[in-house]
Every structure is written in structure tokens, then in C-alpha cells.
Amino acid sequence: TKTIREALEEVIPVKQAQLKKLVEHLLGGMRGLKAMLWEASVLDPIEGIEFHNKTIPQCQQELPPAAGGKEIIAESMLWLLLTGKVPTEAEVRQLSRELAEKGELPEYVEKFIDSLPPTLHPMTQLGMGVAALNHESKFQAAYESGIKKTEYWTYTLEDSINLLARLPTLAARIYRNVYNPGQPIPAINKDLDLVGNYVNQLGFGENKDLTEYLRLYIAIHGDHEGGNASAHTAHLVGSTLSDPYLSYAAALYALAGPLHGLANQEVLRWQLNMQKEIGGEVTHENIKEFLWRTLKSGQVVPGYGHGVLRNPDPRFMALQQFCDTRPDLLADPVIQLVKKTYEVAPDVLKEHGKTKNPYPNVDAASGCVLYHYGLTQFKYYTVIFGVSRALGCVTQLVWARALGLPIERPKSLSMEAIEKLIK
Numbered sequence: 001t002k003t004i005r006e007a008l009e010e011v012i013p014v015k016q017a018q019l020k021k022l023v024e025h026l027l028g029g030m031r032g033l034k035a036m037l038w039e040a041s042v043l044d045p046i047e048g049i050e051f052h053n054k055t056i057p058q059c060q061q062e063l064p065p066a067a068g069g070k071e072i073i074a075e076s077m078l079w080l081l082l083t084g085k086v087p088t089e090a091e092v093r094q095l096s097r098e099l100a101e102k103g104e105l106p107e108y109v110e111k112f113i114d115s116l117p118p119t120l121h122p123m124t125q126l127g128m129g130v131a132a133l134n135h136e137s138k139f140q141a142a143y144e145s146g147i148k149k150t151e152y153w154t155y156t157l158e159d160s161i162n163l164l165a166r167l168p169t170l171a172a173r174i175y176r177n178v179y180n181p182g183q184p185i186p187a188i189n190k191d192l193d194l195v196g197n198y199v200n201q202l203g204f205g206e207n208k209d210l211t212e213y214l215r216l217y218i219a220i221h222g223d224h225e226g227g228n229a230s231a232h233t234a235h236l237v238g239s240t241l242s243d244p245y246l247s248y249a250a251a252l253y254a255l256a257g258p259l260h261g262l263a264n265q266e267v268l269r270w271q272l273n274m275q276k277e278i279g280g281e282v283t284h285e286n287i288k289e290f291l292w293r294t295l296k297s298g299q300v301v302p303g304y305g306h307g308v309l310r311n312p313d314p315r316f317m318a319l320q321q322f323c324d325t326r327p328d329l330l331a332d333p334v335i336q337l338v339k340k341t342y343e344v345a346p347d348v349l350k351e352h353g354k355t356k357n358p359y360p361n362v363d364a365a366s367g368c369v370l371y372h373y374g375l376t377q378f379k380y381y382t383v384i385f386g387v388s389r390a391l392g393c394v395t396q397l398v399w400a401r402a403l404g405l406p407i408e409r410p411k412s413l414s415m416e417a418i419e420k421l422i423k
């Protein structure tokens with residue numbers, strides 16, 4: 001008698017052989033398949049992301065910053081994503097105040113998060129906290145009481161604003177519990193923007209440069225059209241009329257994968273290993289050798305490649321530009337290493353010949369600046385991405401309900417059915 005494992009060991013090679021014969025587009029992760037409506041942003045393979053037809057430099061010019069700041073803030077970006085319009089400064093300040101007023105966590109969520117082991121990955125904790133917030137869902141309560149389809153979007157918007165308001169408070173609490181337990185967390189300042197409060201609660205409020213960096217970081221990570229794994233997950237789960245909390249919790253677990261948002265944690269680990277191996281003498285040759293060692297050991301070069309982009313990611317360029325204007329960042333050895341890696345990695349990846357995009361994506365640059373400013377716990381980096389990506393995901397949830405989009409239900413095929421189709 002076979003065990004179930006032995007039975008499976010027999011079946012897997014047969015199916016693997018069958019799979020090899022099948023056409024690529026059906027098996028290539030749906031790359032290039034046009035199958036989703038997503039209003040807020042469009043990703044051009046060459047030009048990169050545009051938010052309602054505005055490039056990142058245009059957004060940097062047009063969107064109101066925080067009082068006393070220069071960079072785009074989350075509220076301005078959210079307004080643009082949701083409405084397609086550039087907000088006035090007064091509109092942005094009003095939105096900041098609304099978010100600050102709604103930012104406190106319910107006590108049961110605080111207790112729940114505080115009860116988690118600090119060894120549990122911060123991303124796992126974030127998803128759990130967001131899912132628990134669904135206890136508060138106005139959409140779910142209204143749905144149970146029997147609302148009309150035309151009213152769905154208003155409750156979705158209310159949940160979305162509450163979620164966005166609480167997400168940084170939750171993320172900061174996780175940071176404090178894991179890395180700085182026992183220290184009091186400052187109260188939300190109602191006159192400050194969302195990210196200003198987030199940085200305060202993380203314990204870095206004195207650092208104005210880090211605050212500005214995180215404002216930019218969170219605004220430009222906010223949306224990357226609909227097909228990326230986190231956005232698509234939120235959209236799929238939301239299409240079942242799960243509320244924004246549950247939809248976004250699911251999205252966070254897609255973001256937590258190393259091929260997606262976790263890459264920013266991986267990049268820093270990899271660059272620090274490179275620094276350790278290379279030692280004092282950082283040359284293009286040394287970096288090249290390290291890149292080849294990574295590739296020959298069968299690993300991907302983290303922070304390089306992309307499912308859609310075929311040029312350096314403009315988000316990477318925007319973060320590099322932030323560094324270029326600050327001498328302390330330019331002098332940092334890890335930031336210099338990231339820059340030098342960018343000078344050689346595309347050619348190495350081209351020679352390696354596998355990836356369709358040998359250029360850096362946003363994750364190649366994002367972590368090293370956090371590291372420089374003392375936010376050195378790189379397991380936490382994807383959480384910051386998670387605070388940001390909610391901007392685009394909730395925008396789509398609101399519009400999907402406003403437009404009455406249906407539950408997603410694509411057709412799948414067995415191998416036999418595919419073979420019949422292509423015969």
C-alpha cells in the first residue's frame with residue numbers, strides 16, 4: 001500500500017511534463033491579460049506609474065505638502081486617487097484633521113495586538129490587526145440591516161477613511177511592541193498630517209528629514225494600478241462584498257511575499273551581506289562578482305525586475321533624488337552601495353539573460369534611507385509599504401462599489417481542457 005506522499009510523488013512528474021507542453025500565456029501568471037478596471041493609476045512599462053495621468057514629478061509639483069514640508073503627503077495623494085482632482089491646501093488640511101480625529105484604535109484591538117508574541121513577523125501582526133478592525137465595519141452593519149446597492153459606496157468610504165486613519169496607529173503600536181516595548185506612545189496630534197503622526201508614534205518625530213522621506217515614500221507607494229498582487233487581492237476579496245478591513249487584510253498578506261512587498265526587507269539584508277563580503281574596497285568589479293554569486297546560487301537579485309516595468313522605476317528615481325539633495329545621505333556607505341549596485345546590476349542581469357526588466361524597482365532604494373535614519377529593523381519595512389498601499393486599494397474598493405462592479409469569477413481550465421482548446 002502506498003502512502004499519500006508516495007502516491008503524490010508518482011502524480012507530480014506526470015503533471016509537470018504535461019504542464020511543460022501547455023501554452024505560455026495561460027501559465028505565465030496572467031501577465032499582460034487585460035481583465036480589470038482600475039481608475040486611479042495606470043502603469044506604463046516605460047514611463048512608469050501615473051496617478052490620474054500625473055507622473056511622480058508632476059505630483060511633487062502640484063499636490064499640497066504638509067505645513068512646513070515639501071514632499072507629497074498621503075492625504076493629497078488619497079484625494080487625487082479618489083477624485084481625480086488636485087486638492088486645495090484647505091481640503092488637505094481638513095482631511096488630515098478628519099483622519100487624526102479618527103485615528104485612535106479601539107481598546108480591544110490594542111489589547112489583541114499587545115498580546116501577540118514580539119517574534120511574530122510585524123506584517124503578520126498588521127494583517128491580524130486590520131482584520132480585527134472589521135468588528136467596527138459600518139459597511140457590514142449596514143449590509144446586515146439591508147441597504148440598497150446604490151448606497152454601498154458611502155459605507156465603503158466610511159470604513160476606508162476609518163481604516164486609513166487607524167492603520168498608522170496600528171503599525172506604530174506593532175513597532176513599539178516589537179522593538180521598543182514599554183515606551184509610552186504619543187497621542188495623535190490633531191494639527192498634524194497622517195504620516196507626521198505616524199513618525200511621531202514610531203518614536204522618530206524629532207527627525208524632520210525622516211518625516212519628509214516617509215511622506216514621499218508613503219505617497220508614491222500608494223497605488224501601482226490594479227494587477228499587482230496586493231491591489232488585485234483587495235479588489236478580488238472586496239468583490240465578494242467583504243468590507244474594506246477584511247479586503248485590505250487579505251491584500252497585506254499578498255504584500256508580505258518576498259517577490260512583492262517583502263523585497264524591500266530582502267534588499268537591505270542582501271546589500272548588507274554584500275557590504276560585509278566586499279569589506280572596505282567597494283568597486284564595480286566586487287559588486288559584479290557578488291551579483292553573479294547571488295544569481296549562480298539560484299536566487300533573484302532583490303529590488304530588480306518587474307512584472308510590467310521595462311525601465312528604471314520612477315519611484316526608485318524619486319527616492320534616489322531625495323538622497324541626492326542631502327549630503328548626510330550621500331555620505332552613507334550603504335546608500336553609496338545601493339547607487340553603485342545600480343551602476344552595474346542592469347548589465348549583469350542583461351548578461352544573465354532571464355529577467356525581462358534588468359532595472360531597479362522601488363524596493364531597491366526604499367530601505368537604505370530608513371536604515372540611515374535609525375529605523376534599522378528591516379523586518380518592519382514591509383509594514384510601511386502596507387500603510388501606504390491602502391491608499392490605492394481603498395480607492396478602488398469605493399469605486400468598485402460606486403460602479404456596481406460584480407463579484408470576480410474568472411474561468412479556470414484543467415490541463416485536459418486546455419489541451420483540447422489548443423489542439
Ligand code: CMX
Pocket residue numbers: 228258259260261262263295299300301302303304305306307308354355356357361362363
Ligand atoms: N534576479 C534574477 N532573476 C530574475 C529577476 C531578478 N531580479 N527578476 C526576474 N528574474 C527571472 C525570473 O525568476 C524568471 O526566471 P524563471 O524563468 O527561471 O522562472 C525570469 O527572470 C523571467 O521573469 P520576468 O518575466 O522578468 O519577471 P516576472 O514578471 O515573472 O517577476 C518579479 C517579476 C518582480 C517577481 C521578479 O522580477 C523578481 O523576482 N524580482 C526580485 C524581487 C523583487 O524585487 N520584487 C519586488 C517587485 C516590486 C514590488 O512588488 O514591490
